[in-house]
Amino acid sequence: MLRVDHVTQRFDSGSKTLTVLNDVSFEIEEGTSCAIVGPSGSGKTTLLGLCAGLDRPTEGTVELCGIDLGPLDEDERAEVRNQHVGFVFQTFRLLPTLTAVENVMVPAELRGTSGARPRALDLLERVGLADRSDHYPAQLSGGEQQRVALARAFINTPSILFADEPTGNLDEETAATIEDLLFDLNATSGTTLVLVTHDLELAARTARPLRLQRGQIVEAEAMAAG
Numbered sequence: 001m002l003r004v005d006h007v008t009q010r011f012d013s014g015s016k017t018l019t020v021l022n023d024v025s026f027e028i029e030e031g032t033s034c035a036i037v038g039p040s041g042s043g044k045t046t047l048l049g050l051c052a053g054l055d056r057p058t059e060g061t062v063e064l065c066g067i068d069l070g071p072l073d074e075d076e077r078a079e080v081r082n083q084h085v086g087f088v089f090q091t092f093r094l095l096p097t098l099t100a101v102e103n104v105m106v107p108a109e110l111r112g113t114s115g116a117r118p119r120a121l122d123l124l125e126r127v128g129l130a131d132r133s134d135h136y137p138a139q140l141s142g143g144e145q146q147r148v149a150l151a152r153a154f155i156n157t158p159s160i161l162f163a164d165e166p167t168g169n170l171d172e173e174t175a176a177t178i179e180d181l182l183f184d185l186n187a188t189s190g191t192t193l194v195l196v197t198h199d200l201e202l203a204a205r206t207a208r209p210l211r212l213q214r215g216q217i218v219e220a221e222a223m224a225a226g
Ligand code: ADP
Pocket: 011, 012, 013, 018, 020, 038, 039, 040, 041, 042, 043, 044, 045, 046, 047
């Protein structure tokens, strides 16, 4: 489902070169869940961006859903995302001028799928927001906005979902509800889940917690050992 092979990412900042990822390799199988943990600045978001084809690595290969992203241009990578990928972000990223149901429909409309509205309403019901479908993001709490974002992420039944600190902006109780929903939707849809978080408990709920440490990936067994 996702194969990261000898990926290195460097950034030039003035006279210095920063190596954020240093020869990272791992594979994630279809339908499973994994978490990438690590402190702020360890390169989690950078890695997620490379996995999702938002950026290109300095060196190495990323294969998503059997497609080598390397030779593809930006438009072609966007098309792969359209067809296969869902996203959830820490800051929800709903479009403020659209209602909840319209936000949920956006990825389906980008893909040209018909029957998006009934499916969007179904998903809003699943996340417990059936009565908020015509509300605008500004009229919803943070937790409610993230539920809308979850419904949006699943509208196209993506092969793989990338979630970047999905509960990072929420209080503990709301975060727990969002986590349960995320794992529930993940389990019932067969979508592969790749979660980025600094929350070790959340990471431990996935099948495979991986830690980013000095630009490299360390498996969970080593994580327990510190
Ligand atoms: P995390 O998600 O773990 O907090 P990031 O992936 O956001 O970490 O960032 C890792 C490091 O790479 C940081 O030091 C950040 O400043 C740097 N970085 C990220 N993107 C860029 C960029 N486009 N240009 C220069 N430096 C960057």
